[in-house]
Amino acid sequence: MAAGTFNLTGVYRVEQGATHTFTVTITNEDGSIYDLTGATAAAQIRETKASASASAYTCTINTTTGVITCTMANTITDDITFTSGFWDLELTETGGKVVRLLEGTVTVSLETTKAA
Numbered sequence: 001m002a003a004g005t006f007n008l009t010g011v012y013r014v015e016q017g018a019t020h021t022f023t024v025t026i027t028n029e030d031g032s033i034y035d036l037t038g039a040t041a042a043a044q045i046r047e048t049k050a051s052a053s054a055s056a057y058t059c060t061i062n063t064t065t066g067v068i069t070c071t072m073a074n075t076i077t078d079d080i081t082f083t084s085g086f087w088d089l090e091l092t093e094t095g096g097k098v099v100r101l102l103e104g105t106v107t108v109s110l111e112t113t114k115a116a
Contacts, residue, residue, distance in 0.1 A: 002026060012087060014045065014103045017111040020057075021037055021071040024089065024101060030059050033065075033066035038094035043070045045106045047082040059089075 015019045026034040041059035055077070057070035070089065088103035 002033040013107045013109060014077055014080065015109045016080050017074055017112065017114070019071065019074045020077055021069065023070070026066045026068065026069045026091075026101070033064070036061050036063045036066060036068075036091075040115070041068045041070065041093045041101075042092070043087065043089040045072075045080070045085050047085045048085050051085075064103060077108075078111075079110050081110075083110060 012022070024034060028034050039061055041061055043057040043059055044054040046054045048097045055072060057072045059068055059070040061068050062102070068089070085106050085108070086104070089101045091099045091101050094097065
């Protein structure tokens with residue numbers, strides 16, 4: 001499915017204080033790998049869509065496999081204090097076109113065990 005038409009929703013669970021990673025494979029309608037050469041990806045979660053602060057993922061793109069990997073380090077999830085919010089993943093293609101690939105709600109499971 002081409003990146004320009006790929007838009008799904010989902011509910012994700014993030015554990016406070018733990019590293020959170022998700023991957024997305026982008027393909028054309030015929031199943032071939034979508035050309036992600038020169039593209040960048042960004043993903044964030046916020047308590048509300050209008051919240052000034054966000055927790056950001058570090059996203060990498062493997063142009064050979066069409067896989068976007070987004071990781072939020074435990075040091076970032078540790079600072080999340082809300083229990084529900086919103087997330088999305090956007091792709092910026094060569095030429096500047098921005099496509100929202102995925103979006104949805106997020107549930108944050110607050111941790112009990114804290115680092116000493």
